[in-house]
Amino acid sequence: QVELAESGGGLVQPGDSLRLSCTASRGTFEFYTMGWFRQAPGKERDFVGCIRHDGDTYYADSVQGRFTISRDNAKNTVLLQMNSLKPEDTAVYYCARRRDVALGHNPASYDVWGQGTQVTVSS
Numbered sequence: 001q002v003e004l005a006e007s008g009g010g011l012v013q014p015g016d017s018l019r020l021s022c023t024a025s026r027g028t029f030e031f032y033t034m035g036w037f038r039q040a041p042g043k044e045r046d047f048v049g050c051i052r053h054d055g056d057t058y059y060a061d062s063v064q065g066r067f068t069i070s071r072d073n074a075k076n077t078v079l080l081q082m083n084s085l086k087p088e089d090t091a092v093y094y095c096a097r098r099r100d101v102a103l104g105h106n107p108a109s110y111d112v113w114g115q116g117t118q119v120t121v122s123s
Contacts, residue, residue: 019082021080022079033098049069067083068080078095080093
């Protein structure tokens with residue numbers, strides 16, 4: 001069973017950039033869609049974006065134009081580049097592997113999750 005581990009979170013100021021990484025071990029994800037989600041305290045887990053095996057991407061409206069997802073299948077890594085960060089981007093960010101190769105925002109369609117990494121945007 002593949003395991004996912006996120007890294008790169010931290011405390012940044014509004015307007016700053018941050019890059020999160022998700023690395024897979026004990027397996028591979030190159031043929032699957034990989035997604036990023038986030039969860040703020042007291043809120044549901046929200047879809048951020050996802051990337052298909054061929055590099056096609058799909059983003060939530062709230063991050064479109066600010067966040068970019070990329071993948072390096074040779075390194076079993078998916079990246080989330082976050083620019084122009086806002087306080088409302090504060091959350092625990094999770095990467096997840098989707099059950100299939102489609103693009104989609106439903107968390108129930110993702111079957112393997114990482115432990116998450118905290119991102120805090122505050123002045």
